Amino acid sequence: MTADRGTDAEWITAVARPNTPLFLSFLISGQERAKIEEHTGLPVGFTHIRRRGIRLQYRADEIAAAKQAITELRERRGLALFEDYAQRCLSSCAAFLRRAKQLGIVADGAAATGASREERVDSYFSSAIAHATFLQTMILMQFELETFLDEFVADHTAGESEGERRRIADALKLALEPNHEIVNVTELLELGRFVQETVPGHAEWVTVDPADLIVRIASEFPELWERIRSYAERFGWMGRSYYVGSPTTSADVVLRLCDVLKDDCTERLRRAATNRERQLAERERAIAALGATAQAEHLAAVMSTYMHLRTYRLDVFFMAHELMVEVFREVARQLGLSGYEDTAFLAWQDITAALAGRSETVELTEKIVGRRGGFEFRATAGATEWLPTIPSAPSPAKRATDGATDTLHGVTGCPGQYTGRVRIIANAEDVRAMEPGEVLVTTMTLPSRMAAVEKARAIVTDEGGMLSHAVLVSREFNIPCVIGTGDATERLRTGDIIEVDASAATVRVVSAAAPDE
């Protein structure tokens, strides 16, 4: 979370995410204080939320109160607080996925669950709302855990330099269980290695039109095609984010495969494995530096769980919804909507009311059309008001006039240096246009942007958290990464050449792109 510079100081702006009304309606339904307390056991909560442009905003006083409450709990309970909370989140994720599997497998199967479609949708919504309660709380908990970690390191490494302490703390921020995004990239590289090792003539594939390659692989390479299909099936949900977009298909996988085949996949996998080994060794050294006590081991384990949970919790939301896709297709048909994606622009309350026959297709269509162009809402305790869209004013140019002195500062996500061409990634079109070797500059990385991450030689994000998605992925693949620059996406332009010094957490513009690029 970064402070909303220059506007209402009473509000804190969360990182920009392509939230949809349906997703937000799960989130904000869980934001009432009592519900959060019930589901998380933490006396924190947000009664006021609003959305401006693409950013969610929370009341500064509520965030402060929540932080205060968590700090007090941490002082009283120590590491057990974080462990309990993580366990609660993990079991909540598991329960939600299980529920979605039960409800979603048979599209029109009242017989399968003994419930009507309306009941199944209601049940899914209830489960999502219960699960959503900890979304905002989770981020605050992570911040608090980092504070706990920093203090623990300071207490146990008397005489060490600040830099050494930083190194020890960083080494503990390693997810032991690879998250979906990392598995996604690793397995794509394995597909690439399979091609490079077993397919004669694959070197020519880079010159073949991708549309032809899809057909040729499907008809001539049965084993490879089966692997591609299985990959697409398992990671199809990653193609959508926040319930919109298209799931990844075998054809998309072939296009991504074309990109990774430009590299030596065996070498890339070897580098990733070496990097992983080095990280694990560093983690061991860090635990040793902290005295190799049971307490240090315990802290490292809890930290690792948070690193995993950070992305897993959001992934579970998308995976579960993908299991429900057939149900929502039917809901869309029943309500007279044009398709599955339309349901993402309705709040769950809208869908429930319409299924109960309390609203007309035309009302729903108006909401969908209105919100597709952008939306704002104001959620207060117990009530959500969807406001008419206010066209956002063009943001003032933040670009420095003197490119040579334009330096951005952030936080080191993964150390290293790289100089290259900027690619601002705001949508799927940008992901496709990205060339291997460019620097990925984005508000935040998302599962649906993995195709861009795997092409990137460095990553720069607006977003802040040390436990963020971008950090996780960049560290796994040893890609220099600077996070929390605040406004890199506004100050840089596609085509700029920048020098990313991730170790120093700076980004310097070497040469600006031509103005019309």
Added chain:
Amino acid sequence: MRSEQRQDSARADALTLLPLADARCRATDFAGGKAAALARLVPTLPDAIPSAWVLPSAAARDLLAKASDAEATEWMPELQTAIERALPHHPNGYAVRSSATDEDSAVRSFAGQYETVLAVRDPGDVAEAVLTCVRSGSSDRIRAYRRASGTDDSDGDAPAVLIQGMVAAERSGVAFTIHPVTGARQTVLNANYGLGDLLVSGAVTPDTFVVDELGRIVQTTLGTKRRMTVLSHAGLEDLPVPEGLRERLCLLDSDVAAVVAAAKACEGQLGFAVDMEWAISRERVFVLQARPVTGLGPDPGHR
């Protein structure tokens, strides 16, 4: 005439499949319209006509009679043996299409389509597909039509069957050597990625190219091309076209020229303006079907 033919083929071997290149296949009453047109094109376009085999009309009628009167165990093994004997292993499997002698008659237009079964691999499945085609001439709908129109009170007719090696089409579509809407002397192409079945059924909006008599592309219309059918070892797969590929034309100018050249060659050989189904695979143009353009039909984009 018909009964004589039946006796002839019965005396020979009722269930022999002939290669399309066999000169007898060039006669419509022997091989049906679809197969005969392709057979006539073999000498002109030897590389563009997929390898194919024909179950002649007479043999098809025999098969239909046996299939109606006798248990499958009596004639199925014979059919399967004939198929295994005639057809080499084809990695992409076969397209099994009915090839009726009355292709362009009112019956056909009423019945919509005689059968086509795509991507059949196993000889047993080919046999089933052949039967489906043979029976399609006596479907309930066609019989009902025949009864209602009083044109024929028989049990219907059995079309000949064309068994083509499947082409793993990278692009495919249709081509008309006369503009199907305006009647102008222009060649009109519709094209989509993958196999042509979605395009022919009207399920996708293809790209359209209009080419004048001098071979110049005078008009292109970008279609939405949301879906494509891909031939894999598991059969046909309907996939969404990746977004980056939708927004560009699926044919290069050189592809357009190659398809137009094939269509013009068909027109020259057959002697009439053609409505041709084509496919491109590995930089080769294949002609899957060529028939006369019958009158000025509807917009090719909505066939």
